[in-house]
Amino acid sequence: MPLTAVRRLIVERADPIAGRCRYVADLGNELVPRPILTARRGEAFRGTVENRLPQPTTVHFHGLALSEAQDGAGFDAILPGAAKTLEFQIRNRSGLYWLHAHPHGFTAEQVHAGLAGLLVVTDGEDATLDAALALAPGNRLALAIADARVANGSVLPYAPSAEECLHGWFGNRALVNGALDARFTAAPGWVRLQILNACNARGLLLAFKENEKENEREGGEAVPFHLLGTDGGLLAAPVALDRVFLHSAERVDVAIDVSGLREIAALSLPFDPRHQVKAGLLAHPHPARGRYRPLAADTVCTDGGRREPSNTLPDGAELPLFTLTGSGQKMAAPPLPSRLSSLPEVSGRTDAPSRTLRQDFDERAGFVIDGTPYRIEENAFSVTRGVREIWEVRNSPISMPHPMHLHGFGFRVLRRRGTFGPARALASESAGRLPTDLGVKDTLVIWPNETVWLAVDFSLPDDAAFRGRQRYMFHCHNLEHEDGMMMRNFSVL
Ligand code: C2O
Ligand code: CU
Numbered sequence: 001m002p003l004t005a006v007r008r009l010i011v012e013r014a015d016p017i018a019g020r021c022r023y024v025a026d027l028g029n030e031l032v033p034r035p036i037l038t039a040r041r042g043e044a045f046r047g048t049v050e051n052r053l054p055q056p057t058t059v060h061f062h063g064l065a066l067s068e069a070q071d072g073a074g075f076d077a078i079l080p081g082a083a084k085t086l087e088f089q090i091r092n093r094s095g096l097y098w099l100h101a102h103p104h105g106f107t108a109e110q111v112h113a114g115l116a117g118l119l120v121v122t123d124g125e126d127a128t129l130d131a132a133l134a135l136a137p138g139n140r141l142a143l144a145i146a147d148a149r150v151a152n153g154s155v156l157p158y159a160p161s162a163e164e165c166l167h168g169w170f171g172n173r174a175l176v177n178g179a180l181d182a183r184f185t186a187a188p189g190w191v192r193l194q195i196l197n198a199c200n201a202r203g204l205l206l207a208f209k210e211n212e213k214e215n216e217r218e219g220g221e222a223v224p225f226h227l228l229g230t231d232g233g234l235l236a237a238p239v240a241l242d243r244v245f246l247h248s249a250e251r252v253d254v255a256i257d258v259s260g261l262r263e264i265a266a267l268s269l270p271f272d273p274r275h276q277v278k279a280g281l282l283a284h285p286h287p288a289r290g291r292y293r294p295l296a297a298d299t300v301c302t303d304g305g306r307r308e309p310s311n312t313l314p315d316g317a318e319l320p321l322f323t324l325t326g327s328g329q330k331m332a333a334p335p336l337p338s339r340l341s342s343l344p345e346v347s348g349r350t351d352a353p354s355r356t357l358r359q360d361f362d363e364r365a366g367f368v369i370d371g372t373p374y375r376i377e378e379n380a381f382s383v384t385r386g387v388r389e390i391w392e393v394r395n396s397p398i399s400m401p402h403p404m405h406l407h408g409f410g411f412r413v414l415r416r417r418g419t420f421g422p423a424r425a426l427a428s429e430s431a432g433r434l435p436t437d438l439g440v441k442d443t444l445v446i447w448p449n450e451t452v453w454l455a456v457d458f459s460l461p462d463d464a465a466f467r468g469r470q471r472y473m474f475h476c477h478n479l480e481h482e483d484g485m486m487m488r489n490f491s492v493l
């Protein structure tokens, strides 16, 4: 559904018992729940967000280059019953972007409740690729994969303990575009999947295998695929893979030739999740929590007694995601184009960093950036607009993987060091970069003990909306960490 057709985006709680929520797009003559939005690069959007939740909310367009006023980052939350007009132009390259709730202290709960939607941005390069792949109608899908705790077919309310606020909230089942046991049908030839990890905290090691017979659980052949793009759009050239890490908020764009296949299972392969930390005496100060009730009829962040979590699978456990049903018919798919976009190569060498950021663990505050728990009114640093900076971001050994996200600006990965073995084994070149590091990123996992070097271009559009100081955020997209204290604000001046 075209984003430009949306007049009103209603944020509502659809089920007060379990606390499930949804976005509803009002097109003027029709209401569409859980829309998958599309837009062409260059298009402008104007619409009203209406908050019908019992909590403050915002709509953050993750990955888009927006001004502070439109970014929806939580500086200016929409109170229950209130509305706000959004107005912006889409300047990003084609790719899969997404919108989600981002009110500080409530983000994890609201996103888990279902307040996450997809936005597919298209442009000329994207259309050229689809034509070269000769995609059959229905063979291009945009998928948001979340995990939830499911018992007897229903999603259990979000109610993490202090321990779960430290490690993250992990479900036992995958929800794909909101559905359990999702199944899609594909015609023979190429299938193009744009996939978002919308889990609060779970990392995925995405792979595909062929299910030979129904009822046969083990032993399917791995189905190879090609990485076409990442968070911020198409790579310069496709990369052939058999697995790819996809952490919270990251996106991949992949092509699979399903000719001759009957049933393909998408799954997350088992991996060592590297949670190298134990809970201390975690205090959880969510200042606004006292004033607003949880979405579900249950509590959030219970500080007291340790209860054994049920209906959960640990991070890194194998998890079935969805199924693609093919016809089994053989067909010669056209060759993949060797060039996908005009994305320039960045050098893997490192210039001197202009800024160093550390990820630490604090016994009381949990995970923090530069030893400083988040405060909404604080400005960690200022950046001069138009300047290209090199960020050196280092994760401590006593840690876990943190999917770090930068608002407002896509970045390029220059180098990784200290990557743990199984991830390092997927690296394709000497700078230690993974195939997903070769594209434009806005979110990037940093493993314990790892250091990454990023190049960020802080140019802002020459447009009235971007005049004056613009505040953005750099934070962990493990949403329990984000609502915890692993976030900093910075200004572009
Ligand atoms: Cu996807 Cu600060 O967010
Ligand atoms: Cu974002």
Ligand code: CU
Binding pocket: 367, 401, 402, 403, 476, 477, 478, 481, 486
């Ligand atoms: Cu984190």
